[in-house]
Amino acid sequence: MHDVTGLEQRCADAWPAVVDVPLGRWRLRAAGGFTGRANSALTTGDPGLPVPAALDRVIDFARRNGIRPTAHVVVGAPVEAAVGRAGWRPDLEHPGGVESLVMTGEPAGFATPKRPDVVVADAPFPGWWELVAQPEPTAAQRHVLTGGVTGSGTTKPGASGPGAAGLDAVGFGAVVRDGEVLAAVRGAVVGDLLHVARLAVRPEARRRGLARLLMGGLAAWGAERGAKHCALQVAEHNAAAIALYASLGCVEHHRYRYWVPNHA
Template sequence: MEDVVELEQRCADAWPALVDRPLGQWRLRAADGFTGRANSALTTGDPGVPVPDALAAVIGFAAEHGIRPAAHVVVGAPAEAAVEAAGWRVDVDHPGGAESLVMTGPLHGFATPKSADVDVSGTPLPGWWELAAQPSPTAAQRHVLASGPTVGFGTVTAGGEVVAAVRGAVVGDLLHVARLAVRPDARRLGLARRLMGALATWGLERGATTCALQVAEHNTAAITLYRSLGCAEHHRYRYWVSNHS
């Protein structure tokens, strides 16, 4: 389970919340409600206090920052049984799905040369924001998606417009991949695969060797794509909420 803890911590580093407060090895995160990952307590490791007390701190932190109390819990981890015993339940109504896969794979397996219409840069284009979040991103969206030590914004352009987008963040030797999106009228043209190949090359150039992706279990199209690129399921996590929230 130790490698799971390390991977989850790196994924959290790659997805910076507006507020990220440690509670022992847990991380209390808030970002004005933008994404479950940035607005839930990462429960890997030891919180340093009994789990019921830690969950009470999660509830207090959530109230302080105007978000719903939620816990990001690795399936099968020691914290899972303790969270359930404390009266919390799986958030089956979570917009992105209650359960997600964390998939990993070697970058060299799908890295491809750059081409004129596929680019990864350190500055997001306006069209990137439109696909990855919204045309006029909020402060929280800008913080989560555009901050961090090494972030790349991948785009595919056609006719001067962004038709596909992705975000990559390098943490050590890990490339965290997120917000892969293709405009509806440009799907089934292989753009996601080409974009992923360019992002892999970008990551390799910056010292990454492995990629990690967090994808909802119901997103079969994305899971199929990532498997075809050589990625496999590493573990799963679920969001839990208090019965009183």
């Protein structure tokens, strides 16, 4: 399995920001405020200059792109103490929670046979958008979630799309019954890694095993495209999701927090 830096870099590739500028091995990312991962500086590796100076670059970048200065910091990494000494603090007000787990597993271990009600399409479609973002997604949401897939976003389940620039594949998964999307998820394959995100189930359809069913279909899709490992990020307070992923054989790989300047 990948080390922490390698895994974080692949997860960043799978979740493409609108603006992604290297600072040594760091990545300065912005996407109109849509998700913390796409609007923070990934601080794995050497930025090529002292950490305080690198964080000044993070602040300048954030101001230029109209987002809050934020650093994505792996818990326990050497850079964590340096970020704190530079006058930054964990973002206790972050909507997704202060700390997230990165969990990993093997898609082959929970892949399930194809079923007519489980779709992994090559392009997003209206019911999928409604569950994972909003019925009329913003330009930033389209960019991050499609990973470069073009088109109107009104493709019907099962239709083909042109693929994703910079990624081996992007899949838009859903459980569709009687023409209604009951559950949705996004999968992206980067090398041998399947990145899983935005798993959602309609409130009225919960506790029917749809999330597990959809994860099995997405795992099979990823395995068919060469994915031997999977990774996903989940907030530490989301006990139900953590339990689901653990039951599929996923385990905690590491954790990360978002940090912001003390004056922010």
